[in-house]
Amino acid sequence: MLTLALDTATPRSSCALLEGEKLLGERETKAVSVLAAADALLAEAGFSPADLERIVCGTGPGSFTGIRIGLAAARGLALTLALPLAGVSTLNALREGAPGSLPVIDGSRKEIFTLIEGRPFVTRPEQLAPAPGTLCVGDGAVRYRALLEAAGAEVPPDASELHLVRARFHARLATDFGPAELVEPLYLRIPDAEKALER
Amino acid sequence: MILAIETSCDETAAALIDDAGRLHANVVSSQAELHARFGGVVPEVASRRHLELICPVVQSALDEAKLTFDQLDRVAVTQGPGLIGALLVGISAAKAIAWGKGLPLVPVDHLLGHVAALYLEPVGLDPPFLCLLTSGGHTLLLDVQEHTTFRLLGTTLDDAAGEAFDKGARLLGLGYPGGAALDMLARKGDSGAYSFPVARLDGLDFSFSGLKTALLYAVRGLDSAELERRRADLAASYQHAIVRALVERTLQAAEKIGARQIAVAGGVAANSELRRALAGAALAPVELCTDNAAMIASAARYLKPLMPPGYLGLDAYASRQLA
Numbered sequence: 001m002l003t004l005a006l007d008t009a010t011p012r013s014s015c016a017l018l019e020g021e022k023l024l025g026e027r028e029t030k031a032v033s034v035l036a037a038a039d040a041l042l043a044e045a046g047f048s049p050a051d052l053e054r055i056v057c058g059t060g061p062g063s064f065t066g067i068r069i070g071l072a073a074a075r076g077l078a079l080t081l082a083l084p085l086a087g088v089s090t091l092n093a094l095r096e097g098a099p100g101s102l103p104v105i106d107g108s109r110k111e112i113f114t115l116i117e118g119r120p121f122v123t124r125p126e127q128l129a130p131a132p133g134t135l136c137v138g139d140g141a142v143r144y145r146a147l148l149e150a151a152g153a154e155v156p157p158d159a160s161e162l163h164l165v166r167a168r169f170h171a172r173l174a175t176d177f178g179p180a181e182l183v184e185p186l187y188l189r190i191p192d193a194e195k196a197l198e199r
Numbered sequence: 200m201i202l203a204i205e206t207s208c209d210e211t212a213a214a215l216i217d218d219a220g221r222l223h224a225n226v227v228s229s230q231a232e233l234h235a236r237f238g239g240v241v242p243e244v245a246s247r248r249h250l251e252l253i254c255p256v257v258q259s260a261l262d263e264a265k266l267t268f269d270q271l272d273r274v275a276v277t278q279g280p281g282l283i284g285a286l287l288v289g290i291s292a293a294k295a296i297a298w299g300k301g302l303p304l305v306p307v308d309h310l311l312g313h314v315a316a317l318y319l320e321p322v323g324l325d326p327p328f329l330c331l332l333t334s335g336g337h338t339l340l341l342d343v344q345e346h347t348t349f350r351l352l353g354t355t356l357d358d359a360a361g362e363a364f365d366k367g368a369r370l371l372g373l374g375y376p377g378g379a380a381l382d383m384l385a386r387k388g389d390s391g392a393y394s395f396p397v398a399r400l401d402g403l404d405f406s407f408s409g410l411k412t413a414l415l416y417a418v419r420g421l422d423s424a425e426l427e428r429r430r431a432d433l434a435a436s437y438q439h440a441i442v443r444a445l446v447e448r449t450l451q452a453a454e455k456i457g458a459r460q461i462a463v464a465g466g467v468a469a470n471s472e473l474r475r476a477l478a479g480a481a482l483a484p485v486e487l488c489t490d491n492a493a494m495i496a497s498a499a500r501y502l503k504p505l506m507p508p509g510y511l512g513l514d515a516y517a518s519r520q521l522a
Contacts, residue, residue, distance in 0.1 A: 030512075032291075033511065033512040035298055035508075039298065039511055040508075049300075064247075065246070065283070065287060068247075068250045068284065068287065071250060072287075072288045072291035072295070076254065076291065076294075076295030076296050077295040077296075077298075079254050079257065080296045080300060185247075185250065191247070193237050193243065194244070197237065
């Protein structure tokens with residue numbers, strides 16, 4: 001089963017190609033070039049897009065534009081090639097890469113995206129109360145290292161691989177393959193304009 | 200057969216055109232109602248809706264034309280100018296469709312697309328001609344020399360004409376988008392009732408911001424009963440001032456370059472007074488004047504396609520590049 005997995009929710013986006021559970025290759029990329037990375041991975045493994053059998057897409061949270069670039073590509077590909085698509089939360093994939101960790105994605109505007117009791121939330125970093133010794137990973141953990149460490153959490157060195165979203169983990173977590181339109185983006189925030197209207 | 204996708208602002212659109220330039224489908228899903236409550240297009244709201252609509256719109260274009268992805272020869276997509284987040288949804292989907300089937304991709308400039316609406320039937324225009332391109336985002340006078348090349352003769356220094364219509368409509372309590380409502384109301388009014396200033400600029404440029412301010416003061420000077428009574432006159436006079444500015448400049452430009460043919464493109468070309476005032480001009484049907492993908496498909500027929508994987512890193516651009 002040839003699987004293409006991609007996640008473009010964070011600035012250091014990722015694309016992976018797997019045959020069954022075997023990783024054939026993985027590339028870091030800019031969101032807008034994610035299909036260029038996919039093309040290179042397929043070419044290296046001797047395949048073409050028509051050989052793909054299923055797609056896995058990171059659904060966020062992260063950059064709104066980034067999430068949409070990935071999902072538009074994944075849905076477009078699924079529609080064109082009549083392939084099943086599965087969505088995996090970027091937070092879950094990040095945690096899968098560092099078992100037992102707390103994933104923390106930079107949400108900009110002095111906020112972070114994280115899991116609280118296993119569910120995705122947007123919050124301010126100072127509101128996070130990690131249990132002492134909790135391993136925090138992700139670009140949000142790097143950005144708010146001082147705060148998290150002061151709260152007793154552990155944050156791997158900035159250059160650690162553990163902070164990066166890696167599409168191979170999306171592929172590992174993907175179970176629910178189905179129609180592309182059922183895979184929804186995980187924004188966690190409503191647009192500012194709607195917030196303003198509610199006031 | 201070309202599949203074209205357009206998502207630069209608040210319409211999600213897909214169209215199919217054959218080698219002879221005949222349209223097989225032209226699907227436009229407008230988000231206007233979604234943005235009405237905000238009084239204008241909200242980029243993040245637009246981008247979210249594009250993502251929801253892009254695949255269904257492409258599929259319904261194929262269904263309408265009774266075609267499948269296997270029958271496509273190339274894919275075209277609007278690259279800019281427009282809202283970056285909105286453009287990227289269309290670009291990303293277009294890349295995926297083209298790459299999935301090993302097809303070439305044609306990035307198309309949105310403004311060239313508006314001009315290329317004139318190449319489609321029933322107008323079927325060929326260059327050279329002078330084009331007044333007037334929409335919610337742009338007001339340009341273009342010397343169209345060939346199908347894909349033109350020279351900029353004049354542009355707006357502030358608001359676009361369509362923007363002036365929408366802002367005027369809002370001041371008159373007509374909601375958003377109000378260009379069409381203002382056009383309707385103006386039919387019941389006296390266009391000579393108010394004298395709104397038209398900026399006199401050197402050269403062939405436009406300015407509409409003073410006009411909007413003049414309308415604001417006129418509206419402020421009236422109590423609500425009187426405003427209700429004079430609304431149609433205000434609309435008619437305001438519209439007349441915009442149209443007069445567009446027409447005067449267009450005729451000046453035509454004279455300057457010795458144009459034999461004048462054409463009008465862009466959403467404001469739907470305005471009834473402008474259509475009457477430039478009756479000798481080539482005018483696309485209203486559905487091809489407002490944003491659509493048929494015009495992108497039309498432009499793509501004259502542009503060089505990019506081969507895979509050359510287009511897979513393609514990015515959007517926000518501001519005007521052409522001319």
